[in-house]
Structures are given as structure tokens and as C-alpha cells.
Amino acid sequence: MHAVRQYAFGPAENLRWEEVPDPEPGAGQVRIAVQASGVHLIDTVIRAGVARGPIPLPDLPMTPGREVAGVVDAVGHGVDPEWLGRRVVAHLGLASGGYAERALADVTALHRLPDHLDETVAVAMTGTGRMTMGILTVAPIEPDDVVLVTAAAGGIGTLLVQAAGNAGARVVGVAGGPAKVERVLANGAGAAVDYTVPGWPDEVRRALDGREITAAYDGVGGEAGRAALDLLGAGGRLTLFGFSSGEPTRFASDDLFARGLTVSVALGPRILRLPGGLRALEERALAEAAAGRLVPAVQTFPLKDAASAHAALESRATIGKVVLVP
Numbered sequence: 422m423h424a425v426r427q428y429a430f431g432p433a434e435n436l437r438w439e440e441v442p443d444p445e446p447g448a449g450q451v452r453i454a455v456q457a458s459g460v461h462l463i464d465t466v467i468r469a470g471v472a473r474g475p476i477p478l479p480d481l482p483m484t485p486g487r488e489v490a491g492v493v494d495a496v497g498h499g500v501d502p503e504w505l506g507r508r509v510v511a512h513l514g515l516a517s518g519g520y521a522e523r524a525l526a527d528v529t530a531l532h533r534l535p536d537h538l539d540e541t542v543a544v545a546m547t548g549t550g551r552m553t554m555g556i557l558t559v560a561p562i563e564p565d566d567v568v569l570v571t572a573a574a575g576g577i578g579t580l581l582v583q584a585a586g587n588a589g590a591r592v593v594g595v596a597g598g599p600a601k602v603e604r605v606l607a608n609g610a611g612a613a614v615d616y617t618v619p620g621w622p623d624e625v626r627r628a629l630d631g632r633e634i635t636a637a638y639d640g641v642g643g644e645a646g647r648a649a650l651d652l653l654g655a656g657g658r659l660t661l662f663g664f665s666s667g668e669p670t671r672f673a674s675d676d677l678f679a680r681g682l683t684v685s686v687a688l689g690p691r692i693l694r695l696p697g698g699l700r701a702l703e704e705r706a707l708a709e710a711a712a713g714r715l716v717p718a719v720q721t722f723p724l725k726d727a728a729s730a731h732a733a734l735e736s737r738a739t740i741g742k743v744v745l746v747p
Contacts, residue, residue: 424521425727428482430470433731436485436520438724444518444525446497451504451528453511457540458519458724459488459548460743462665465731467516479516485727486519488512488548489526490540500528508534510543512551512703520727520745532703535711542710545717545742549576550706551699552662553715555692557584558702560660560685562636564589567629569637569652571645572665573610574601576742579718581638582608587714591632593625595645597737604718604740622648638662639670646670655680662687721746 426439446452463476464485470478490510496502511526518524534543556577562568568585572578573594585592586609594605595616605613612628614621625634633654639646642664650659650672659682661670677684685691693699709715718741722730726745733739 422522423725424484424518425486425724426482426484427468430468430478430481433465433468433728433735435468436728436731438727441521443523446495446500446525448498449500449528450497450525451493451500451509451531452495453489453491453509453524453526454494455489455519455522455524455724456491456747457489457544458486458521458524458745459544460722460727460730460734460745461487461548462663462734463487463515465735468731476515483516484518484521485516486513486521486524487515487517488544489519489524490534490543490547491524493531494523496528504528504531507531508536508540510534510540510547510707512547512699520724522724522747532707534707538707538711541719541721541744541746542717543707544744545576545719546706546710546715547703549717549742550580550710550715551702552692553577553580553584554702554705554709555695556581556638556660556662556687558695559687559691560636560638560658562588562590566590566635567632568592569625569634569649570594570610571616571637571639571641571649572596573605573608573613574718574740575640576717577640577662578605578638579608579741580715582610583715586610590636593628593634595621595625601740608718616645616648622652625652633657636660640665642666642670643668647672650676650682650684653680653682656682658683658685660685660687717742719744723747
């Protein structure tokens with residue numbers, strides 16, 4: 422089989438397409454003939470060799486990849502042979518061999534796929550979707566909310582815009598560039614603003630025609646996150662779930678007291694403590710996709726071009742969830 426291999430930390434060009442032996446499942450494992458492999462921003466951070474928070478750097482050489490979907494083609498000792506031939510999706514963990522034509526997964530990580538659910542969609546919902554479900558559990562959207570979503574054309578942003586619309590809320594999405602703004606509008610946002618244009622917060626205010634933001638969801642951080650905080654009306658809520666800009670959102674307690682604002686962080690420790698853990702969030706995300714209530718935006722790249730996928734993701738040239746396909 423072929424797999425993407427990495428022998429040194431550094432730029433995207435360090436990802437190599439190589440022929441390697443087929444992996445053999447151990448006890449409690451299955452082997453999946455991969456039809457879709459998810460790519461996450463944290464994959465690029467790990468590839469570059471940057472330790473972020475509690476995320477450890479893997480030993481090298483390694484094959485990146487967090488989530489895969491495909492067909493079970495081999496099972497290890499103790500695994501029910503009924504899994505053979507099943508279409509499944511699984512979250513493998515950080516840098517756990519997903520960028521490959523075949524990958525190993527613990528049988529306890531598997532979710533069976535409905536016949537009508539595409540593998541690329543399943544991968545998006547198992548990674549990006551479960552995070553979105555966690556965010557919405559920590560910070561639910563109410564029908565009378567006016568919601569601001571930053572990076573609204575991204576994987577999580579796309580799903581948050583849909584979820585806010587499903588809840589009956591008014592949604593304003595901000596995204597980088599005219600093409601992404603158009604995608605946000607097509608996704609159901611009531612208004613969309615280009616936050617690469619100076620003075621974009623004023624455009625948000627004009628789009629609201631006197632209404633105030635009651636709930637903002639930000640995974641960008643930096644200036645965008647701070648602007649989202651400043652756009653909140655009295656009593657508003659800001660939910661932070663990352664800082665793709667490389668800089669966390671800066672604020673002081675005085676900023677919160679002045680207008681009675683609330684800031685929540687929907688990241689690893691908070692999400693892990695939710696009832697049912699990550700698996701429950703995965704099940705909920707897949708159910709939302711299967712029912713057609715949430716439809717992830719997916720941009721695909723050939724598996725052998727993982728380096729190009731990483732470069733595009735890092736340069737913010739992608740829309741939605743990036744997925745590698747054979």
C-alpha cells in the first residue's frame with residue numbers, strides 16, 4: 422500500500438508519498454481500507470514540530486492522520502468477524518496513521534455508516550462535527566439569539582451557521598475574501614462580512630440594523646476574536662474554541678464587567694468532561710448529518726497530495742473541512 426510519511430518536523434514539503442507494508446491488526450483492532458482521511462489544522466502544527474498546550478509531538482518517522490472512513494478488510498484477535506466488509510468511520514487519535522490507503526483502528530472507535538452517508542461527510546462529522554457538537558453543548562444557541570460566527574466558511578464555522586439557523590436565530594458570518602463570503606450566505610447566514618477589509622466590524626453593525634450580537638463563536642483569536650468581543654451587546658456571550666491566527670483573544674475582567682459579558686472556552690478539557698465523552702459527540706454529529714440537519718462543507722485533495730492540502734490549509738485557501746481521498 423501507499424502512505425504519507427514524515428521523517429523530520431518542518432514545512433509541508435516534508436510529507437512524502439511512499440510505498441510501505443500493509444499494517445496488520447492486533448488484538449482488538451481492525452484494518453480499514455481508507456476511502457477518506459480527515460485533515461485538521463492541528464495536523465499542520467504537529468507536522469511543523471510546534472508543541473501546543475497538552476498536545477505532545479509524535480516520534481518520527483510517522484504517518485499523520487486523525488480520522489478515516491472506509492471498509493473493514495481485516496480484523497484482529499478478539500474482534501467479531503461481522504465487522505468485515507462494513508463501512509465505518511473512526512477517530513484514530515493524533516498522528517495515528519490516517520493518511521494511508523489502509524489504517525488500523527481500535528474496534529471500540531468504530532461507527533457504522535448508513536448506506537446514504539458519504540465517507541467524506543462521515544470523516545468531517547467525526548472530527549469537525551464532534552467539536553461542533555461539543556461547542557453547542559457548552560454554549561447552546563437560543564431562538565432569539567443574534568449570532569456572530571468568525572471563520573464562518575471553515576469546517577466548524579459552516580456547521581455553526583447551520584445550527585444557528587436551525588435554532589431560529591439570526592446569523593451573521595464573517596469570512597476572509599469575497600468567495601468565502603458568498604459561501605457563508607449560501608450556507609444560510611442572514612448576512613456575511615469580509616473580515617479582511619478594514620473596518621469590517623462596522624459592516625457587521627450595519628447588517629444588524631440596530632440589533633445587537635447576543636452570542637459570538639470564535640476560533641480565530643487575535644484581532645478577530647477581540648472584535649467579536651467588542652461587537653457583543655450587554656449581557657452577550659463569547660465562546661472561544663481555538664485561535665487559528667496563532668494568537669489567543671486578549672481581554673481583561675474589566676471588559677466583561679463593563680457590559681456584563683460572559684466568556685466560555687469550549688476546548689479539550691471542557692469537552693472531555695461532557696456526558697458520554699467524545700464518542701457521544703461523534704454519534705450525535707453523525708446522526709445530524711444522516712438526518713440532513715447539518716451538511717459539512719468538504720474540500721478534497723488526492724491522498725498523495727497531502728503536502729498540497731497542508732499548504733492550502735495553512736494559507737487559508739481552503740473552504741470547509743479538508744479531506745484526502747485515494
